[in-house]
Every structure is written in structure tokens, then in C-alpha cells.
Amino acid sequence: MKTAQIIVPVYNEEEGLRRFHEVVGGIADGLQDYAVSFIFVNDGSSDGSMSVIRALAKEDPRVKYISFSRNFGKEAAIYAGLEHSSADMVILIDADLQHPPELIPQMLSYVGSGEYDACGAKRYPGFMSRMFTSINNRMSTVKLQTGATDYMCMNRKFVNAVLSLCENQRFSKGLFAWVGYRVKWVDYVQGPRTTGKSKWNFRKLLSYAIDGITGFSVIPLRMVSFAGAVICTLAVIYIIITLIKTLVKGVDVPGYATILVILLFMGGIILLSIGILGSYIGRIFMESKDRPVYLTDETNIEKDPEQGSGSGHKT
Numbered sequence: 501m502k503t504a505q506i507i508v509p510v511y512n513e514e515e516g517l518r519r520f521h522e523v524v525g526g527i528a529d530g531l532q533d534y535a536v537s538f539i540f541v542n543d544g545s546s547d548g549s550m551s552v553i554r555a556l557a558k559e560d561p562r563v564k565y566i567s568f569s570r571n572f573g574k575e576a577a578i579y580a581g582l583e584h585s586s587a588d589m590v591i592l593i594d595a596d597l598q599h600p601p602e603l604i605p606q607m608l609s610y611v612g613s614g615e616y617d618a619c620g621a622k623r624y625p626g627f628m629s630r631m632f633t634s635i636n637n638r639m640s641t642v643k644l645q646t647g648a649t650d651y652m653c654m655n656r657k658f659v660n661a662v663l664s665l666c667e668n669q670r671f672s673k674g675l676f677a678w679v680g681y682r683v684k685w686v687d688y689v690q691g692p693r694t695t696g697k698s699k700w701n702f703r704k705l706l707s708y709a710i711d712g713i714t715g716f717s718v719i720p721l722r723m724v725s726f727a728g729a730v731i732c733t734l735a736v737i738y739i740i741i742t743l744i745k746t747l748v749k750g751v752d753v754p755g756y757a758t759i760l761v762i763l764l765f766m767g768g769i770i771l772l773s774i775g776i777l778g779s780y781i782g783r784i785f786m787e788s789k790d791r792p793v794y795l796t797d798e799t800n801i802e803k804d805p806e807q808g809s810g811s812g813h814k815t
């Protein structure tokens with residue numbers, strides 16, 4: 501029988517976890533072709549999530565877990581889950597039941613048939629999400645699917661491909677798109693959270709979007725050069741005009757407004773360009789430290805020593 505593992509990032513989800521386990525466990529029981537297990541990745545929850553996970557692991561031998569030493573973020577949790585997975589099929593799903601688990605059998609059958617290497621769920625995108633995808637797709641060669649989520653089912657080949665991308669600053673949606681292969685997208689309608697609350701706010705979303713773009717594309721850097729070239733050309737034209745005017749009409753003193761406008765405009769462009777350069781330098785700085793993506797505090801998964809250090813560090 502083939503095996504499937506359900507990877508669940510968990511950050512402060514104590515109220516919903518039992519229900520999640522019950523619902524998804526029920527669906528897993530209905531899968532005849534697969535032996536299913538769970539990997540809960542506790543991303544440094546500050547509530548009782550870890551006690552719930554430990555209790556679940558006692559009651560249900562299918563429950564495996566990894567617990568981080570602190571909150572490293574969902575991307576790190578996804579990476580840890582994939583790294584610790586060993587099954588033929590892996591399913592990534594949120595703990596808040598906003599990703600309808602009824603889709604699991606369908607997703608598994610698309611990938612299990614061998615026709616696809618991964619199957620992702622996409623939903624009708626909100627305004628922000630559409631904006632981000634369209635900006636991203638214009639700026640990057642890695643095209644994202646509009647409304648795509650990281651609710652995905654993937655085969656071993658796909659998982660290994662994703663794991664082979666060993667950058668520290670991970671943007672999973674981009675990584676999943678980058679590896680290519682045959683991906684099937686299924687639509688779903690996302691319900692509201694039933695318990696707990698979303699960990700996103702505008703600031704986090706904005707920095708996520710910037711990370712997404714700077715992590716996959718150098719087009720913003722080219723845009724800076726392009727802006728420089730355009731401004732230089734305009735400046736040369738203006739210099740010629742001014743020179744001719746001065747030679748023909750003599751020196752004319754007023755020009756305060758022109759100078760001020762040019763000065764402010766140039767200042768703005770320069771600062772913006774430095775900011776763009778800075779984001780890339782920041783990425784280089786963070787990557788060059790080569791820190792592990794996460795640190796494990798506790799786990800009940802025995803790791804094959806040949807499969808890396810288990811601390812999320814590149815080997």
C-alpha cells in the first residue's frame with residue numbers, strides 16, 4: 501500500500517486542533533489505497549497547542565510531530581514538514597480547516613494516477629491577492645497561479661525537488677512554481693476560520709509580497725537602471741535646450757522652480773533606487789549567514805541519519 505503524510509503547520513491553534521484531527525482523520529480512514537499519517541509542525545505556539553498535539557500522538561499512533569524552539573513562521577514549518585516526510589504522497593494543509601479536507605481524496609487521485617506530480621487548491625482571489633499575482637507575474641519569470649494557496653498534494657519527486665532548493669528565506673508558492681512539473685489546480689471556496697484568528701496583517705502581507713518578488717526576480721534592479729537611463733536622456737535634452745537658450749538670450753536668472761523640482765525628483769529616484777538595492781543586499785546578507793531554517797525542540801519522528809541534520813540546515 502502506498503503511504504501519504506499530511507503536514508500541518510500549527511501556530512496557536514489549540515482550540516481547533518482536536519476537531520481538525522477528527523475531521524481529517526475521518527477522511528484519511530476512508531482512503532483505501534493509502535496508509536495515512538500526520539506530521540504536526542508546532543511553530544513555537546505560545547498557547548496549549550503542543551499539549552494537544554502530544555495528547556493526540558498518545559491516542560493515535562499515526563500522529564507525528566516536530567516542535568520548534570520558537571516561532572519561525574509558516575514557511576519554515578512547511579519546510580520542516582517536507583524535510584521530515586518520507587511518504588510517497590505529501591499533503592500540505594492549514595490547521596484551521598479553512599482548506600476543505602474533503603478535497604484530499606480528489607487531490608490524491610490526480611497525483612496518484614501518475615498524470616500529475618502535484619495538485620494544488622486555488623480559490624477565488626481577493627483584490628490584494630490578484631494585485632500581487634499580477635505584479636509578480638509581470639516582474640518574474642516564475643509565474644504564479646492566481647488564487648493559488650499552499651494547500652497542495654505532491655508526490656515524492658515534487659517534494660524532493662522543492663527540498664533541493666535550499667534557500668533560507670523561503671517563499672513556498674514561488675518555490676512550488678519554480679520547480680515546474682505537471683501541476684493540476686482545483687478550485688475551492690474558502691470558509692471563515694472557525695476558531696482562533698488569522699496571523700496575517702497588512703504589514704506582514706506587504707513584506708511577504710516584497711520577499712516573493714525579490715526572491716525570484718531581478719527585474720526591479722533593471723527597472724532602476726532603466727529609470728536612470730530615461731532620466732539621463734531627458735537631462736541631456738534639457739541641458740542642450742538650456743545651453744542654446746543661454747547662448748541666444750543671455751543669462752536669465754529666474755529658474756528657482758525648475759531647480760527645486762529637478763532636485764526633489766532626483767532625490768526621490770535615488771532614495772527609491774537605494775531602497776531597491778537594499779532589499780537585495782538584505783537578502784544576500786541573510787542568505788550568507790546560512791542559518792538553519794528552524795530549530796527543533798522536540799519530535800517523535802526518528803530520523804534517518806543519512807537524511808541530513810534534521811535541524812533544517814543545509815548539508
Ligand code: UDP
Binds near residue numbers: 509510543572593596
Ligand atoms: N502558521 C504557522 N506559523 C505562523 C503563522 C501561521 O505555522 O507563524 C500556521 C497556522 O497555524 C495555520 C496556517 O499556518 O495552520 C495558516 O495560518 P493563518 O490561518 O493565520 O493564515 P491565513 O489562513 O489567514 O492565510
Ligand code: MG
Binds near residue numbers: 598
Ligand atoms: Mg487560515
